[in-house]
Amino acid sequence: xxxxxxxxxxxxxxxxxxxxxxxxxxxxxxxxxxxxxxxxxxxxxxxxxxxxxxxxxxxxxxxxxxxxxxxxxxxxxxxxxxxxxxxxxxxxxxxxxxxxxxxxxxxxxxxxxxxxxxxxxxxxxxxxxxxxxxxxxxxxxxxxxxxxxxxxxxxxxxxx
Amino acid sequence: xxxxxxxxxxxxxxxxxxxxxxxxxxxxxxxxxxxxxxxxxxxxxxxxxxxxxxxxxxxxxxx
Numbered sequence: 001x002x003x004x005x006x007x008x009x010x011x012x013x014x015x016x017x018x019x020x021x022x023x024x025x026x027x028x029x030x031x032x033x034x035x036x037x038x039x040x041x042x043x044x045x046x047x048x049x050x051x052x053x054x055x056x057x058x059x060x061x062x063x064x065x066x067x068x069x070x071x072x073x074x075x076x077x078x079x080x081x082x083x084x085x086x087x088x089x090x091x092x093x094x095x096x097x098x099x100x101x102x103x104x105x106x107x108x109x110x111x112x113x114x115x116x117x118x119x120x121x122x123x124x125x126x127x128x129x130x131x132x133x134x135x136x137x138x139x140x141x142x143x144x145x146x147x148x149x150x151x152x153x154x155x156x157x158x159x160x
Numbered sequence: 161x162x163x164x165x166x167x168x169x170x171x172x173x174x175x176x177x178x179x180x181x182x183x184x185x186x187x188x189x190x191x192x193x194x195x196x197x198x199x200x201x202x203x204x205x206x207x208x209x210x211x212x213x214x215x216x217x218x219x220x221x222x223x
Contacts, residue, residue: 001209001210001213002209004202024202027201028198028202029198029201030194031193032186032189032190034205034208034209034212036209116197116198117198117199118198118202119199119202119203125198129172132172133168133172136171136172144177144178145181145184148178148181148182148184148185149190151178151182152182152185152190153190156187156190156194
């Protein structure tokens, strides 16, 4: 099972700039769905990419679903060559995105996020409206159920 | 100055397809979750996940 606490603590302790999106953000907003991975958007500054690579190294990140034995190293060179990575680590599955579908970079999402305590850590996750926009932008049929739930959450919140 | 968010242009107007899915949303669960803090919601989800995993493990042993 994904150790959400360990993944978040690893990133927070290394002062990685990131924003939680996806299922964990949905849970934080009130979704009743269960999620098995952590999705984050990370900042693409030189310093942050360095911090991200160093922070995750002890967790043995590897490409999720790839055959074992590939010469894959999640280091700064790899991060600069790529953008979005779906990783498996010894602490569980982690999606590390430089940009969410439609242009959701760390900088763009920053003003659409909120900082709260999760599992004893101060972390950022996207606000509910932005999470709905992200899901709508992705346009995946499998997200329709999730979008419906997120919109229902927004409606329930608006009720007096 | 925050970067302009491209998603601002994505409409939040009701979609007939999403509205159809909304009929099946369990609002009692949502209302229950909204009474919790974000931290409590995540801890609750993790405990559900642990339970599901435990059930799956037990089912494998029984086979």
